[in-house]
Amino acid sequence: MNDQARRPRPAKPYRRPKKDPVRMLAFEALRAVDERDAYANLVLPPLLRKAREKDGFETRDAALATELVYGTLRRQGTYDAIIASCVDRPLREVDPPVLDVLSLGAHQLLGTRIPSHAAVSASVELARVVLGDGRAKFVNAVLRKIAAHDLDGWLERVAPPYEDDPEEHLAVVHSHPRWIVTALWDALGGGRAGIEDLLEADNERPEVTLVARPGRSTTEELLAAVGEDSALPGRWSPYAVRLAEGGEPGALEAVREGRAGVQDEGSQLVALALASAPLEGPDERWLDGCAGPGGKAALLGALAAQRGAALLASEKQPHRARLVERALAGNPGPYQVIAADGTRPPWREGSFDRVLVDVPCSGLGALRRRPEARWRRRPEDVAGFATLQRDLLREALRAVRVGGVVGYATCSPHPAETRAVVEDVLKGRGAPAPAAEWIDARPFMQGVPVLGEGPDVQLWPHLHGTDAMYLALVRRTG
Numbered sequence: 248m249n250d251q252a253r254r255p256r257p258a259k260p261y262r263r264p265k266k267d268p269v270r271m272l273a274f275e276a277l278r279a280v281d282e283r284d285a286y287a288n289l290v291l292p293p294l295l296r297k298a299r300e301k302d303g304f305e306t307r308d309a310a311l312a313t314e315l316v317y318g319t320l321r322r323q324g325t326y327d328a329i330i331a332s333c334v335d336r337p338l339r340e341v342d343p344p345v346l347d348v349l350s351l352g353a354h355q356l357l358g359t360r361i362p363s364h365a366a367v368s369a370s371v372e373l374a375r376v377v378l379g380d381g382r383a384k385f386v387n388a389v390l391r392k393i394a395a396h397d398l399d400g401w402l403e404r405v406a407p408p409y410e411d412d413p414e415e416h417l418a419v420v421h422s423h424p425r426w427i428v429t430a431l432w433d434a435l436g437g438g439r440a441g442i443e444d445l446l447e448a449d450n451e452r453p454e455v456t457l458v459a460r461p462g463r464s465t466t467e468e469l470l471a472a473v474g475e476d477s478a479l480p481g482r483w484s485p486y487a488v489r490l491a492e493g494g495e496p497g498a499l500e501a502v503r504e505g506r507a508g509v510q511d512e513g514s515q516l517v518a519l520a521l522a523s524a525p526l527e528g529p530d531e532r533w534l535d536g537c538a539g540p541g542g543k544a545a546l547l548g549a550l551a552a553q554r555g556a557a558l559l560a561s562e563k564q565p566h567r568a569r570l571v572e573r574a575l576a577g578n579p580g581p582y583q584v585i586a587a588d589g590t591r592p593p594w595r596e597g598s599f600d601r602v603l604v605d606v607p608c609s610g611l612g613a614l615r616r617r618p619e620a621r622w623r624r625r626p627e628d629v630a631g632f633a634t635l636q637r638d639l640l641r642e643a644l645r646a647v648r649v650g651g652v653v654g655y656a657t658c659s660p661h662p663a664e665t666r667a668v669v670e671d672v673l674k675g676r677g678a679p680a681p682a683a684e685w686i687d688a689r690p691f692m693q694g695v696p697v698l699g700e701g702p703d704v705q706l707w708p709h710l711h712g713t714d715a716m717y718l719a720l721v722r723r724t725g
């Protein structure tokens with residue numbers, strides 16, 4: 248062996264890791280979601296604001312950071328399965344910050360168009376900054392294994408064949424907890440295509456939809472303000488305008504002035520259907536019994552004003568009642584906002600002509616909005632709402648006069664939170680309730696296709712482009 252061969256290789260000079268503000272921000276947001284149970288949609292805006300001021304973030308950077316956080320959280324189930332097959336210990340033994348860097352890297356490799364070498368090197372640099380050089384080597388090794396296949400290649404390896412275990416297959420491929428796949432499939436019925444479309448729709452970012460509050464703004468005003476290339480009229484609601492990606496509602500004067508707001512079209516349809524159901528006799532006093540944060544209350548308030556009716560918006564949580572105040576500010580007709588428990592209401596029996604109870608629920612119908620929600624919910628949560636939902640519906644039936652209409656709404660399609668609640672209350676199961684009968688809600692969502700067999704209505708993200716809102720209309724008969 249010659250001298251040269253015996254000489255140790257010169258150590259590479261130490262290079263400081265490069266800080267990439269977009270990945271750093273995405274990591275910080277993921278840690279907050281993980282550690283503090285924070286909501287991504289609440290954590291991100293202040294982080295992005297700070298980055299705009301401090302790091303000169305541009306719209307492009309903010310869009311990438313948002314996509315990295317939302318995409319990583321939504322696809323967490325799939326990425327966990329893939330990462331688990333690339334490490335030699337159970338995932339629960341991998342430090343959570345390391346797992347966050349790996350998931351963020353997996354998303355860049357498998358869920359974006361970022362070239363593999365850039366995804367790996369950006370993740371390793373991030374790991375060097377936030378985890379240290381030792382653990383960065385581990386990250387590098389795992390991500391190189393992940394980079395060996397594309398997403399389809401990985402799904403073939405880590406998801407069981409559909410024929411062997413359909414629910415587990417769908418859970419891994421579409422990144423939902425298995426129990427949610429089961430619950431959604433039960434609610435939706437049908438074969439493989441429908442549930443796959445629904446699960447895929449849950450993984451899409453929902454459009455931002457505006458409502459032009461009737462009598463206060465118009466869709467024409469909103470479309471003109473946004474520009475026709477950047478917005479479209481709603482699909483179903485005559486008051487809806489859909490913003491193109493990146494549209495900023497806060498930039499619109501009508502939104503700043505409360506004449507318009509951000510509201511999913513499904514939520515608009517629920518308020519509109521309740522307002523359209525026919526009534527005999529007076530139609531002067533409307534109640535929203537679970538009003539916070541106030542989307543439906545603001546639309547109901549505007550509709551009530553046009554008809555000369557007054558709205559009482561009631562919400563148990565005082566801080567949410569304040570949000571309702573804000574949503575209703577400037578409403579052209581009479582309204583009042585109170586903080587009250589709808590199960591022990593301060594109003595007299597039979598005080599109202601129309602009542603909405605949009606009850607607290609598991610939120611399984613709005614999974615597209617809260618990317619982390621599906622991993623936080625537990626099957627027992629659904630049963631946890633059962634008593635409250637029934638109590639609120641019973642009290643709503645007491646609040647309405649004989650002949651008046653109650654709308655029972657949830658943002659969950661789970662049968663235990665929807666029809667089962669209404670049937671139990673109408674049949675007097677568990678506790679007595681005023682006599683009431685179903686109203687077919689479908690005619691009050693005119694033009695909306697595939698509403699099922701009625702009398703209640705279930706909207707779906709993949710069929711209607713809305714959250715999976717449920718609405719039952721009932722009339723008090725005695």
Ligand SMILES: C[S@@+](CC[C@H](N)C(=O)[O-])C[C@H]1O[C@@H](n2cnc3c(N)ncnc32)[C@H](O)[C@@H]1O
Pocket residue numbers: 514536537538539540541542543544561562563564567587588589590605606607608658
């Ligand atoms: C699904 S949200 C309502 C959303 C609202 N309708 C909207 O469109 O913005 C349910 C609301 O009911 C409230 N709530 C929970 N328990 C309640 C109770 N016992 N009485 C009245 N409101 C209650 C929650 O605080 C929450 O704000």
